[in-house]
Amino acid sequence: MNKADLIAQVAxxxxxxxxxxxxxxxxxxxxxxxxxxxxDEVKIAGFGxxxxxxxxxxxxxxxxxxxxxxxxxxxxxxxxxxxxxxDAVK
Numbered sequence: 001m002n003k004a005d006l007i008a009q010v011a012x013x014x015x016x017x018x019x020x021x022x023x024x025x026x027x028x029x030x031x032x033x034x035x036x037x038x039x040d041e042v043k044i045a046g047f048g049x050x051x052x053x054x055x056x057x058x059x060x061x062x063x064x065x066x067x068x069x070x071x072x073x074x075x076x077x078x079x080x081x082x083x084x085x086x087d088a089v090k
């Protein structure tokens with residue numbers, strides 16, 4: 001399922017026009033993104049938790065030359081599925 005499919009499903013399930021469903025989906029995604037940017041967690045009961053994980057700096061190797069390279073520290077989005085979602089997928 002891609003974003004267009006998700007919008008169509010929301011429009012169908014909620015009896016909203018596609019334009020309003022697209023606005024609602026965009027608003028939810030923007031809210032989650034904004035919260036993660038500011039360092040907050042987003043917990044949706046029964047669905048899961050979106051958070052930010054920090055990956056420490058490390059040393060890697062250039063696969064072509066074998067020379068060590070420094071890999072910078074970074075932040076990554078993380079999702080942990082909730083019990084309701086896990087049960088629904090089983």
